[in-house]
Structures are given as structure tokens and as C-alpha cells.
Amino acid sequence: MIVAAKKPIEEIIEQVKGLRSVLVLGCNECVTVCEAGGKKEVGVLASALRMYFLQQGREVNVGEHTLERQCDTEYLEEIRNNIDAYEAVVSLACGVGIQFTAERYPSKPVYPGVNTCFMGAALERGVWAERCQGCGSCILASTGAVCPVTRCAKRLLNGPCGGSTAGKCEISKDVDCAWQLIVDRLKTLGRLEDYETLCPVKDWSTDRAGGPRKVIREDLRS
Amino acid sequence: MALKQKFDAGKFVILAEMEPPKGVDGSAMVSHAKRVKERVDAFFIPEMNHAVMRMSALGGAMLLQREGMETIMQICCRDRNRLALQGDLLAAGACGVANIAVVDGEDPSYGDHHQARPVHDINTLELLNAIQGLKEGRDLAGVEITGSPAFLAGSTTHAGARGRSTELELEEIERRSEAGARFFVTPPVFDPELIRPFLQRMDSRRTILIPTVLLLKSLGMARYMERNMPHIFLPPAIIERIQRAPDKVRECVRIAIELVSALKAQGVKAVMLSTLGWEHKLADIVEAL
Numbered sequence: 001m002i003v004a005a006k007k008p009i010e011e012i013i014e015q016v017k018g019l020r021s022v023l024v025l026g027c028n029e030c031v032t033v034c035e036a037g038g039k040k041e042v043g044v045l046a047s048a049l050r051m052y053f054l055q056q057g058r059e060v061n062v063g064e065h066t067l068e069r070q071c072d073t074e075y076l077e078e079i080r081n082n083i084d085a086y087e088a089v090v091s092l093a094c095g096v097g098i099q100f101t102a103e104r105y106p107s108k109p110v111y112p113g114v115n116t117c118f119m120g121a122a123l124e125r126g127v128w129a130e131r132c133q134g135c136g137s138c139i140l141a142s143t144g145a146v147c148p149v150t151r152c153a154k155r156l157l158n159g160p161c162g163g164s165t166a167g168k169c170e171i172s173k174d175v176d177c178a179w180q181l182i183v184d185r186l187k188t189l190g191r192l193e194d195y196e197t198l199c200p201v202k203d204w205s206t207d208r209a210g211g212p213r214k215v216i217r218e219d220l221r222s
Numbered sequence: 223m224a225l226k227q228k229f230d231a232g233k234f235v236i237l238a239e240m241e242p243p244k245g246v247d248g249s250a251m252v253s254h255a256k257r258v259k260e261r262v263d264a265f266f267i268p269e270m271n272h273a274v275m276r277m278s279a280l281g282g283a284m285l286l287q288r289e290g291m292e293t294i295m296q297i298c299c300r301d302r303n304r305l306a307l308q309g310d311l312l313a314a315g316a317c318g319v320a321n322i323a324v325v326d327g328e329d330p331s332y333g334d335h336h337q338a339r340p341v342h343d344i345n346t347l348e349l350l351n352a353i354q355g356l357k358e359g360r361d362l363a364g365v366e367i368t369g370s371p372a373f374l375a376g377s378t379t380h381a382g383a384r385g386r387s388t389e390l391e392l393e394e395i396e397r398r399s400e401a402g403a404r405f406f407v408t409p410p411v412f413d414p415e416l417i418r419p420f421l422q423r424m425d426s427r428r429t430i431l432i433p434t435v436l437l438l439k440s441l442g443m444a445r446y447m448e449r450n451m452p453h454i455f456l457p458p459a460i461i462e463r464i465q466r467a468p469d470k471v472r473e474c475v476r477i478a479i480e481l482v483s484a485l486k487a488q489g490v491k492a493v494m495l496s497t498l499g500w501e502h503k504l505a506d507i508v509e510a511l
Binding site: 201202203204205207208209210211 | 329330331336337338339340
């Protein structure tokens with residue numbers, strides 16, 4: 001999933017403090033799972049904003065709504081009839097949802113309520129970790145399903161650097177060395193010979209090197 | 223007299239683009255430069271133009287500087303992060319490079335290493351500010367450095383390019399000027415009238431506009447540019463002129479010479495001659511000026 005973290009309330013207040021009405025818009029997908037922008041967080045942020053405006057002696061209409069997805073035009077239509085009641089939107093979706101909302105409602109200011117962090121998974125309650133950088137050319141088949149592009153600080157594709165010590169990365173003793181994980185995993189799978197195969201210089205044109213990316217499926221286009 | 227003093231004195235300055243070799247043999251580059259060095263004020267050394275891998279601009283600048291020729295070293299944000307950029311700027315300063323031109327750099331997809339990952343850790347404006355900082359004795363992390371470079375910094379502008387707003391370009395020039403850029407190199411100009419609004423509104427004591435005069439090599443090249451480079455205005459009259467000329471190369475050289483003269487007459491304080499691999503033709507141009 002896409003993992004996001006709540007923005008500090010002070011930063012959100014700075015964006016909306018001059019408004020007379022604002023809609024806090026949540027998303028039921030990834031940001032709900034990582035507890036940054038679902039219905040519950042919409043309620044918490046809306047209450048915090050109401051309290052702020054109350055303290056300022058200002059009457060501001062703070063609305064709440066949570067869509068099934070903000071990255072889908074179909075669901076974004078749900079707010080078409082009431083969005084004009086608000087001067088602006090604070091979206092708690094990931095960066096995709098925020099931009100898609102803004103594209104759908106071109107004249108409405110849309111502010112981010114979260115910091116979109118990475119594609120990852122929950123290690124335990126309250127701890128999420130990055131697992132994929134969307135490089136567009138997956139090499140997990142040869143690395144025992146451990147991604148060196150994501151998990152190696154230097155994105156090294158042919159073994160560890162000299163900074164790998166006792167299975168930990170040189171940037172922090174709390175970070176596993178991706179290549180230690182890969183070697184351990186290949187050993188477990190009985191495929192250590194894969195480690196001997198040199199990975200060619202990576203083609204980064206499928207990453208961000210070629211600019212903003214698109215996936216086009218002609219068979220699905222109407 | 224160094225380039226900066228020439229700019230300060232308002233002298234008409236001729237720059238020549240001199241691309242470093244794709245390899246370690248710099249003899250052709252040096253001999254082309256030597257042939258025209260008396261008539262060229264400084265050589266402009268691009269940093270892997272169009273993302274084609276070749277010797278770095280620092281290396282190219284060194285080849286000419288050690289032969290006593292002044293250079294403007296281009297530095298681009300595509301291939302290095304802030305550490306490497308500042309490190310190479312210090313190296314350039316220590317090796318005698320006095321002039322730096324900052325650009326963002328074309329995307330690797332334009333070049334011959336299209337699978338490369340671009341860096342763009344900082345952009346042109348931020349790098350200009352970093353240069354300003356180094357000149358004042360501090361790096362981007364705010365740490366004091368030992369010995370500051372005395373660079374004359376510059377950048378590029380799309381002045382004279384088709385499809386660009388004059389107002390926005392002037393605003394960008396101003397922003398970069400505030401960040402320390404003194405000179406601004408344009409894309410190839412074939413119609414001097416297009417840069418007139420810039421000359422009228424730029425204070426040449428503070429910011430120097432340097433139109434690029436590109437030597438066309440053939441009718442095919444002119445037609446290709448006209449069809450495929452919409453930002454460059456190539457007047458039909460120029461294409462017709464090459465078409466009619468019995469000696470097309472000589473005509474192209476004449477066009478370049480006339481363009482320099484027309485730009486000079488218009489009040490331009492500097493031009494950059496770009497010959498894209500035809501550096502052996504530079505002498506024909508500069509000797510006629």
C-alpha cells in the first residue's frame with residue numbers, strides 16, 4: 001500500500017487559517033489502513049480545526065467526508081453536489097488522490113493533509129516500512145524477493161558495499177543490510193548460485209529517468 | 223584582459239563553443255581553439271550537451287586553460303548531487319577556471335546513455351546560489367571553506383525562442399541575476415529582431431545577453447531544425463538562401479558572419495559561436511568579423 005503520515009496540525013492550520021469553510025476529505029484505501037487519512041482521521045482533524053477556529057473566535061464551516069477512493073474519478077463525483085459549499089479542501093489521501101481531486105475540481109484549492117511517504121507494509125501496529133520504489137523493472141526474481149533498489153541505501157545491485165557490518169547497513173544499526181537479507185534468503189532457498197550471477201547495469205529509463213510514467217493497456221481501453 | 227573585465231568595460235565579446243572530445247585525445251579540440259584564440263575572447267565548454275557522454279567540461283576547460291586560453295565552464299545539475307557539484311566547482315576554481323555557466327541539463331533520454339538515472343538534486347537557481355555561497359566562503363551546508371573562488375557566473379535564457387513569454391523570460395533572468403548570474407546565453411538566434419525586446423529591457427551593465435550564433439552546415443540541417451525544433455525560429459529566407467547558393471557551406475558561413483554583425487549593430491555586447499563539430503570552420507567566421 002501507499003504509506004502516508006499525518007502532517008503536523010500547525011502546517012494544516014497555516015494553509016486553511018484564512019478560510020470561511022473547508023472540507024476535510026478522507027480516503028478509504030491505503031491511508032485508512034496506515035491510519036493517516038481514513039474516516040477516523042478525518043473526524044480527528046475536523047474536530048481539531050473546529051477547536052482552532054473556535055479559539056480564534058471565528059465561525060468556519062468544517063465539513064467531513066470520506067470517499068471510497070480519491071484516485072478514481074468515479075468516486076470523486078460523489079462530492080460534486082456539495083463541494084461548492086466549501087472554499088477549499090484538505091485532502092487526507094496520498095499525493096495521487098490529492099492531485100486527482102484537484103484535477104477533477106480545477107477551481108477548488110486542494111491542500112495536502114498528509115505527507116505521502118512510500119510503498120510499504122506494516123511490520124507491526126504503528127510501524128510501516130518501505131518495500132517498493134516502483135522502478136518499473138522488477139528484479140526480485142534474482143534477489144530472493146528482497147528488493148535491493150528499495151532496501152539498500154545505495155541501491156546496489158551486485159552485492160553489499162564495504163559498509164555492511166554484522167548484517168546491518170552503515171547508515172544505521174537499525175537498518176538491515178539488504179544484501180545480507182538477500183544472501184540469507186538465497187541460502188534458505190538453496191539458490192546461492194544466483195548470487196554469483198552479475199546483474200547488468202540497470203536500465204533506469206523505466207524508473208523516473210524518462211519523466212512521469214504511464215501504463216497503457218490497449219486491451220482494456222475503450 | 224580577462225572576460226569579466228571585458229564585460230565590465232562594455233567591450234564586444236566573442237565566445238566560441240568548444241566541445242570536449244569523446245575520448246582522451248584532446249588534440250583536435252586544442253588545435254581548433256589555438257587557431258582562433260587571438261580572435262576569441264573565451265571558449266565555452268559545454269557539459270555533455272544533449273546528454274551525450276564525453277569528457278567533462280572541467281577536463282575540457284583544463285585542456286584549453288593550460289594552453290593559456292580562457293574558458294567558461296558549463297556545469298549541469300543532471301549528473302551530480304550537491305556534494306559533487308560543489309567539489310568540482312572548487313576544483314575548477316583551484317585550477318584557474320574563472321567563469322561558470324549553470325544549466326539544468328537535458329534529460330538522459332536525449333543522449334546516448336538513455337538508461338541513466340538523472341540526479342537533479344539541486345536546480346540551476348539553487349546552484350547559482352551555491353556558487354554565490356562559495357564565493358562568500360561557505361558551502362551549501364553553511365560550513366566555512368578555505369579559500370573562495372572568484373567566479374563570474376552565468377546561465378541560459380530562452381530569450382529569442384519561439385513560444386516563450388518575454389515577460390516570463392525577463393522574470394527568470396531577474397531571478398537568476400539576483401542569484402548571481404551575470405551573463406545569459408540564448409538558444410540559436412537567426413532573427414536578431416527576436417531579442418530586441420530583451421536588449422531594450424535588460425541593463426547591460428548588470429546582465430549580459432549572449433545570443434548563440436549557430437553555424438548551419440547544410441540545407442538538410444536547416445530544414446530539420448525548422449521542422450523539428452519549434453522553439454527556434456529559422457526564417458524561410460535563410461533556408462531559401464542556402465537552397466539557391468552554389469556553395470552551400472560558404473553561404474552558411476556567410477550567414478553566421480552576417481548574423482554576428484547584425485547582432486552587434488543591434489547593441490549586443492557578446493555572441494557565442496556554436497559550430498557543432500565544425501570547429502575547423504570557426505576561423506572562417508572570426509577572421510571575417
